[in-house]
Amino acid sequence: MKLENFFADHHKYLCSQWTEAIIKTYPEEGGKFFSSTSSQFSNPVGHTFRSNIERIVLAVAKGTDVAACTQDLDEILRIRAVQGFSPAVALGFIPALRNIVSQHIIEKCPAETHVALLGDLNILVDQLVLLGFDLYMQCRELLWRQKANQLYSRTHKLLERANLLQGEEAAE
Amino acid sequence: MSDLLRPEALFASIDYNPPKTDWMDVPVEIKPGRYCYAANPDSVNYLGLPHAHKWNPLEDDWGLPENWQEIIFNGIRERLHKYRSFKIFMDICVRCGACADKCHYFIGSGDPKNMPVLRAELLRSVYRGEFTTFGKIFGRFAGGRKLTSEVLKEWWYYFFQCSECRRCSVFCPYGIDTAEITIMGRELLNLLGLNIDWIATPVANCYRTGNHLGIQPHAFFDMLDFFCDDIEDITGIRPEPSFNKKGADILFITPSGDVFADPGTYTCMGYLILFEYLKREYGLDVTWSTYASEGGNFGFFTSHETMKRLNSKMYMEAERLGAKWILGGECGHMWRVIHQYMDTLNGPDFQAAHMETPVNPITGTVFKNAASTKMVHIAEFTADLIKNGKLNLNKKRNANVHLTWHDSCNPARGMGLLDEPRYVIKHVVDKFTEMPQGTIREQTFCCGGGAGLNAGENDELRMMGGLPRANAVKYVHEKYGVNMLGCVCAIDRAVLPNSMEYWVPEVDVCGLHELVGNALVFPGEQERETDLRGEDLPGEDG
Numbered sequence: 001m002k003l004e005n006f007f008a009d010h011h012k013y014l015c016s017q018w019t020e021a022i023i024k025t026y027p028e029e030g031g032k033f034f035s036s037t038s039s040q041f042s043n044p045v046g047h048t049f050r051s052n053i054e055r056i057v058l059a060v061a062k063g064t065d066v067a068a069c070t071q072d073l074d075e076i077l078r079i080r081a082v083q084g085f086s087p088a089v090a091l092g093f094i095p096a097l098r099n100i101v102s103q104h105i106i107e108k109c110p111a112e113t114h115v116a117l118l119g120d121l122n123i124l125v126d127q128l129v130l131l132g133f134d135l136y137m138q139c140r141e142l143l144w145r146q147k148a149n150q151l152y153s154r155t156h157k158l159l160e161r162a163n164l165l166q167g168e169e170a171a172e
Numbered sequence: 173m174s175d176l177l178r179p180e181a182l183f184a185s186i187d188y189n190p191p192k193t194d195w196m197d198v199p200v201e202i203k204p205g206r207y208c209y210a211a212n213p214d215s216v217n218y219l220g221l222p223h224a225h226k227w228n229p230l231e232d233d234w235g236l237p238e239n240w241q242e243i244i245f246n247g248i249r250e251r252l253h254k255y256r257s258f259k260i261f262m263d264i265c266v267r268c269g270a271c272a273d274k275c276h277y278f279i280g281s282g283d284p285k286n287m288p289v290l291r292a293e294l295l296r297s298v299y300r301g302e303f304t305t306f307g308k309i310f311g312r313f314a315g316g317r318k319l320t321s322e323v324l325k326e327w328w329y330y331f332f333q334c335s336e337c338r339r340c341s342v343f344c345p346y347g348i349d350t351a352e353i354t355i356m357g358r359e360l361l362n363l364l365g366l367n368i369d370w371i372a373t374p375v376a377n378c379y380r381t382g383n384h385l386g387i388q389p390h391a392f393f394d395m396l397d398f399f400c401d402d403i404e405d406i407t408g409i410r411p412e413p414s415f416n417k418k419g420a421d422i423l424f425i426t427p428s429g430d431v432f433a434d435p436g437t438y439t440c441m442g443y444l445i446l447f448e449y450l451k452r453e454y455g456l457d458v459t460w461s462t463y464a465s466e467g468g469n470f471g472f473f474t475s476h477e478t479m480k481r482l483n484s485k486m487y488m489e490a491e492r493l494g495a496k497w498i499l500g501g502e503c504g505h506m507w508r509v510i511h512q513y514m515d516t517l518n519g520p521d522f523q524a525a526h527m528e529t530p531v532n533p534i535t536g537t538v539f540k541n542a543a544s545t546k547m548v549h550i551a552e553f554t555a556d557l558i559k560n561g562k563l564n565l566n567k568k569r570n571a572n573v574h575l576t577w578h579d580s581c582n583p584a585r586g587m588g589l590l591d592e593p594r595y596v597i598k599h600v601v602d603k604f605t606e607m608p609q610g611t612i613r614e615q616t617f618c619c620g621g622g623a624g625l626n627a628g629e630n631d632e633l634r635m636m637g638g639l640p641r642a643n644a645v646k647y648v649h650e651k652y653g654v655n656m657l658g659c660v661c662a663i664d665r666a667v668l669p670n671s672m673e674y675w676v677p678e679v680d681v682c683g684l685h686e687l688v689g690n691a692l693v694f695p696g697e698q699e700r701e702t703d704l705r706g707e708d709l710p711g712e713d714g
Contacts, residue, residue: 026282027198027282027283027284028192028284029282029284029287030278030281030282030283030284031282033272033273033278033279033282034282036273038273039610040643040647041608041610041611041640041643041644041647042273042279042610042640043273043279044279044280044639044640044643045279045280045282045639078674078675079280079639082205082280082631082632082635082636082674083280083281083282083632083636084203084205084206084281084632139674142673142674143631143632143635143674146631146670146673146674147628147631150628151628157432
C-alpha cells in the first residue's frame with residue numbers, strides 16, 4: 001500500500017484529527033467556536049482550517065506534489081502568524097500530522113507495510129514543515145515590512161515638509 | 173549531555189494546549205502585538221486629565237496612586253448615578269451568548285475575553301462583587317469578584333482590544349450596547365492616567381492645534397494647496413478653496429487623516445474638486461477651517477468630558493465664522509458622536525446659536541434629519557446633488573475599478589448611513605458587487621483598528637480583528653474580480669490598506685469622493701489622462 005492510498009482510504013479520519021490538533025491550541029471557548037459549523041463569513045478561522053486541511057489531505061491522497069498545497073497551507077499559516085503564537089506553536093500542527101498518521105497506520109495496516117509507509121510519511125511531513133516555515137516567515141516579514149514602511153513614510157513626509165529632500169528623493 | 177531529552181521525548185513533553193480553567197482564574201498575559209504603548213504623561217497633563225505619569229504595561233508596577241481602588245469605586249458610583257444606560261447594562265445581561273461570536277477580535281483570535289459578553293463581564297463582575305448585596309455576600313457564586321491590580325490590568329488590556337464598533341449590540345436581545353461598557357471602562361482607567369498614547373497624544377494635539385495630527389494652520393493650508401497643484405496637473409483646473417472665511421454659507425470639516433495620509437488624500441482631492449465644481453456652476457460658498465480642522469474625535473475614546481471638549485470646537489468655529497451649517501467629510505466615529513451624543517453633550521441651544529436647519533443651497537433640499545445637529549454628511553449632500561441632476565458624471569473614468577463597499581461601523585450602525593453611499597456609487601462606478609449578507613450594512617465588520625487602536629505596535633490585534641472583513645473581501649475578489657474596497661471613514665482608509673495587503677493583496681482601498689472626483693466632468697475640461705492617483709485612465713470602452 002502506498003501512503004497516498006492510505007490517505008485516500010482514511011481521509012475523513014485524518015482530516016478530523018488534524019483539524020482537532022490545530023483547534024486544541026486555542027482556549028476552550030475559542031476552540032468550540034472554531035469547531036462549530038457556522039458559515040465561512042461568520043467563522044472564517046474555523047472554516048479555513050477545516051476546508052484547507054481537507055484539500056491538503058485530498059491532495060496528498062491524489063499523490064500531488066506538496067508544492068500544490070502552498071495556497072492552502074498559506075491561508076492557514078496567514079491566520080496563525082498573527083494570533084500571538086510563538087513560531088513553534090504556530091507551525092506545530094504540521095509535525096502533529098506525523099503522530100496522527102503514524103498511529104493510524106500502526107492500527108490499520110499490516111506490520112510489513114509500516115516501514116515503507118512511515119518512511120514516506122516522514123518525507124511528506126518534512127516537506128510540509130519546510131514549506132510551512134517559508135510561508136510563515138513570508139507572513140511575518142510582510143508585517144515587519146509594513147512597520148518599516150510606516151516609519152519610512154513618516155520620516156520621508158517630515159523631510160519633505162522641511163524641504164530637505166532634493167530631486168528624485170523628493171519625487172519618491 | 174545524557175541529561176538532555178531525546179527529540180521525541182522533548183516533543184511529547186510539550187503541551188501546546190491552553191489549560192482548562194474558569195475565566196476568572198486565567199491570569200492576564202499582556203502580549204506584544206496586542207496592546208498599545210502607555211500614554212505620554214505630557215499629553216495627559218496637557219489635557220488636565222488626572223494622574224499623568226510614566227508607566228509601562230509590561231512592568232509589574234503601573235505607578236498607581238495609593239488610593240486607586242477608592243478612585244475607581246467613586247468613579248463607578250458616579251457613573252452608575254449619572255448614566256442610566258450603564259446601570260441597566262450592569263444589571264440586565266442574562267449571558268445568553270448571542271453576542272459571543274459576533275466580535276471581530278474574538279472571531280479572529282479565539283480569545284474568550286474578546287467575547288463581548290465576557291469583556292463586559294470583566295467590569296460587571298466587579299460591580300457585582302463590590303456594589304451589589306448579593307455579590308458582596310456570595311462573591312464568586314454570584315458572579316462577583318473583588319477589584320485587584322490584576323483585575324485592573326485585565327480591564328486595561330481588554331478594554332483597549334474593543335473597537336467600540338457595536339456589532340455585538342445588533343444581536344443582543346436586550347439591546348445592551350457593549351461599546352458603552354468599554355467606554356465606561358476606559359473612562360475609569362483614565363481616572364488613573366491609564367490611557368494609551370495613540371489616543372492621548374492625538375487628543376492633546378486636537379485640543380491644542382485643532383486636529384489629531386497636530387498640523388498647524390499654515391501646514392494644513394500648504395497640504396491643501398499641494399493637492400490643488402496635483403488637481404491642476406490632472407484636470408487642468410485649479411481649485412481655489414477658501415479658508416476661515418467669515419460669512420461663508422457652509423463650514424466644511426473632515427478628519428485630518430484625509431489631509432495627511434494616503435489613500436485619504438485622494439478623497440480629500442475629491443472634496444476639493446466637488447466644491448470647485450459647485451462654486452463655478454452654482455456659486456456654492458464653502459469654507460475650510462484651519463483651526464477646527466478635525467472631524468474625528470478621539471476624545472470619544474477617552475471620556476465623555478473630553479469628547480465634549482473636542483466636539484464643541486466645531487460649533488465655536490461655525491459660530492465665529494457665521495456659517496449657516498456644517499458639512500462633514502467622510503469620517504467614522506465623528507458621526508457617531510454627532511448623532512448619538514452631541515445633543516445631550518452640548519445641548520441644542522449651543523448648536524443652534526447662529527445656525528439654521530441645513531438646506532442644500534443648490535437643490536433646496538432641507539436636511540430635516542440634521543435639524544438639531546446642523547451637520548450633514550457629505551454622502552447625503554452628494555447623493556442629493558445627483559438625485560437633482562446637478563452633477564455631470566462620467567463613470568467611464570472609474571472603469572478600471574470593480575468596487576465593493578465596506579459599511580464603516582459608525583456611519584452604518586451609528587447613523588444609518590447605508591443607502592446614500594450606494595446611491596452615489598451607482599452613479600460614479602459601473603462595476604459594483606456587494607459582499608455577502610451578514611458582513612455588510614448593519615452587520616458590517618470593523619476594519620480592526622477603530623476606537624484608537626491603529627498604533628504601529630498592536631498590528632497583530634488589528635490583523636486578527638480585520639480578518640472577518642478581509643475574508644468577505646477575498647470572497648468577492650476571487651468570485652467576481654473585485655479590486656477596490658470603498659469606505660467612508662478615515663480610520664478605515666488608514667487601516668484597510670495594510671489589512672488588504674496582508675489578506676487580499678490584489679485589492680486596494682478608496683474613499684467615496686475619490687471616485688466622485690474622478691467621475692466629475694467640468695465644462696470645457698481638458699481630457700484627463702490619469703485618475704487622482706496619477707494612474708492611467710482606462711479607455712472610453714473600459
